[in-house]
Amino acid sequence: MSLDVLSPGGHAGGHHSDDAYEPVFTGETLSRLQTLFGRYPTKQACLLPALWMVQENRGWISQQAIGEVAAVLDLTPAYVKGVVTFYTMYHTHPVGRHFIQVCTTSPCGLCGAEDTLRALLRETGCGEMGTTSADGRFTVIEVECLGACGFPTPILVDDTDFIENVTPERISEILSRYP
Amino acid sequence: MGYPHPSHEQENVVLSKYFGDAGARSLDGWVQRGGYEGLKKALGMTPEAVIEEVKASGLRGRGGAGFPTGLKWSFMPKGDGKAHYLVCNADESEPGTFKDREIMRWTPHALLEGCAIGAYAIGAETCYIYIRGEFTEPWRVMTAAVEEAYAKGALGPNAFGSGKRIDMILHRGAGAYICGEETALMNSIEGKRGNPRIKPPFPAQAGLFALPTTINNVETLAAVPQILMRGSAWYKSLCLGNPKSTGTKLISVCGHVQRPGNYEITMGTPMKALIYDMCGGMRPGRTLKAVIPGGSSVPIMNVAEVEGCVMDYEGIVAAGSMLGSGGMIVMDDTTDMVYQIWRLAKFYAHESCAQCTQCREGTAWTTRVLERILAGKGREADFQLLFDLADNMTGKTICVLSDSCAAPVVSGIQKFRGEFEAYMSGTRHPTAAGV
């Protein structure tokens, strides 16, 4: 047996930082979360919304943030981590300033989505999927069905901007909107 | 249709009448267009009478399973003193399907009205609407609609003046196909991994937060106000084929057609009319090769099967596939079927929740075999291997995700075996799988 032993939790998302951690759930963000508590019979049900708030605030969900969410919702960090890693929209690593998700599932794939993805990787300078461009501006990944199959190729930028009918020709104009 | 193209004359626009009409998004705009009449009528009836009306309409679940909606509602316990929940499944994530997105995007109040009627019928005070995380625009439109409805007193303690409390809560998913499965969706709302649950217990006994729950698809609920407003007899009359399939159905058409989009057809419309008339047929110089008619999880149809097929639950089954969610993927003669089947398998391998052995390992293994065939390293024995894997992945797991992975593989090999053999014999050059 290989005794190439990792420390606990070292499997994934092992971004440790010595920097002081600023809590997400203070002030307005905390009161937004507390409003949600009233809408569900359990605090646990606020887990997905709480994780979204973290990602909106920080761009990704760090180990410390997992710990904070766990504390706020009376859960354990391990439990929260199991949930975070189930849902592909949550980032457990830092990403570029703009995060671009490109659908390449069959319906879009039939209509040239892979060409669009290649063009995006090239024009953003990312080169490879999941890699952040050298200037820190973009990260591009391939995702499964974005649910807009009649508008190939859809892309989702920064969890907020859903752009339909993206073709290689349109990319430079679209990228220019994201400095 | 209505967006992005005008409606086609062969369509029967009921739900999609106001697609593309931004004025329909506000509460007032919706009322001006006849909205909330169905709810008003429902609130004047007993919940039992509402359920009977929906039963009589023949409305069946539009999410994929086609279960009769009124019957589903009638399973909810009565007088049990417990809180009941209505959950609206807006996790639309079946590849090829994009109809619920347009309903929420253009006619949010049609959905809220349907939810209110459903909640009233099943005795629920709370309705959770679970919208997939990627649907950012529908999320914004729905959020605005719910906020407006609360601001105007249409939701809350005296919803729509009924004296009853109805709350609607939007819940955002975060990227998981399997959360479209009803019990996985409930786990997801509860703050858990989206793992499908073992049934029994069924949601009507112990669903969301272990309380009696009914879960309906967006299109199903959006159709309910129309049924209440215009009557079940009218809805039932919308039928060109089998009398068990009634009403209109939004068919999302994508792939190699001239005009992709959502087409609202009367149940029983011929598939060819949809593809060649409404969608404008294939691109110039191309011919039809294959259709996946009900979202990526159903068997692939070849041209012969499309020929006489009528679009309703029974008609497509008779043609060897299923209506499913109504997401129709059309492929022309340029399509590499082996590549497309690999791509579908890859989708399911990515989305498997990891609970059941056959699904976790089988979807990934299937993908690798197909990848190897694409690389020109396939051999005759791979057919039997893929069939064996498919057999082990069918009917053996908690949910049907692995069945869905197996269906296009099996039907693809059965109907397009020559393309696989071309890769195996070297008459077709190897293809790199993916970017």
Add this chain to the structure above:
Amino acid sequence: MAEELVNVTIDGAQVAVPRGTTIIEAAKQVGVLVPHYCYHPSLPSPAVCRMCLVEVEKAPKLMPACVTTVAEGQVVHVNSEPARMARQGVLEFLLINHPLDCPICDQAGECELQDYTFQEGRAGTRYSEYAKRYNPVEDFGPDILYVANRCILCTRCVRFMDDVAETPVLNVSERGDRAYIGIASEQLLDHPWAGNVVDLCPVGSLLSKDFLHKARAWDLDKTASVCPGCSQGCNTSIDTRDDVIVRLRPRPNLEVNRHFMCDHGRMDYRWLNRGDRIEAPLVYDGHRHAATDWDTALDRFGRILRDAAGSAVLLASGRMSVESLGLVRRLLEPFQVTAAVQVPLGEEAPLSGIPNLALRRERTPNADGAELVGYNRDWEAAVQAVASAAFVIVLDADLDDAAVAAIRETRAEVVVLGTVAADWIREASLVLPVTTMAEENGTYVNRDRRVQRYQQARSQPGMARPAWWVAGEVLAGPGPDADAPSTAAEAFAMLGSAYPELAGLTHGDLGFGGRVLAATAAAGQGGR
């Protein structure tokens, strides 16, 4: 009220079981083991491994036996072709990414993946062209390693921590075939009952560091025992290799510890392997302790007893058996006796998901058994009584400073029945080597007054004998006709005449699960 019974037929055998019974449990009743991985009788069933799919007549598809409950007239086929083929399919899937490193895996020989594959898996692989999934070994906690590559994701460990330990520090991370068992980086699998995940793991994925590469499963001898670590009395198996204890594991007893034991108990076995033991009777001749034979030693013991006059003190370890405590106590019948049992204390650590199961404050297995046969827990009073006593017996007690001082100062005759030598035994006129609980048969009485048997797991060192044998021989006196007990069962039977609560009870009555004594007015003191 009688339970409602349901008649089912499983692989041709008919059985009536209570309504609500699962098929997998009903099958056990007729001797059919339905192969399974995720199912465990002490955990909630997720029905995810799909190994236990069985054919149920009239059902449209194969049903998971672990969550499907029996119905009247149901006909189940566990070994039909469809069921066997389904299991073969699951095994094939489980093995594609498995490293097949059985030769270096601690689980080999007691591995359910190995067993079922051998029983009904495919002979060869059809997954030879692909790289297997690889994840490094992860350190989960003080005694647990996670070998992800061997994991079949049955999630027993996760469910144990979630639902039984109620401390969710494990998770399933990621999804699809990328999934693995995860832990949060700031947490450790260091719960006082965490070691159970190693037992629960059906494959070699969760390993005990303590047992790592120590022995092959087929080289182990297993002996039914009772944990001496606290007053809970968890049923255990002592696993020995070449007469050395290499691990302790829980032995199921649904009334006491279900399928579990705590880490304190699990790790508390090194004292049973000690080599520095008293191996021969030692008699003090005025100058020094000299080794002697048992006849001489027993004769000397008898004489000391006959010659002593006044009060006696008995300081006993709570790890001694009821048999030993009882017969040694009877030696002192002629005296005014102060008999105390030593009860070390620690922090209570419950296994919160199971009612009435905890590592108890009283870290000794037989304090209640001692009380039953005439001892009390007032150790200090007994130590104080040593000063004025004429005669003191120390029964393998681990004396604290005050007790050692009292022994050194007393004029009393001191007889020690012990396992290991301490400096103060120089004060004894007689030192008799006795066996530990691992070297004898005996019984303990747990905090719920359950009398439970343990069996001899390794040979006794040198001339050591069970303390009940020593006492029995002295009670019977010298001579070939003497009526001394020759087995623990006989010793136990002798106690009945002196201690009414044990009257009529035999080792045979106790079986492997033990028996609870009827409550008495004197019993049931709370807060222990």
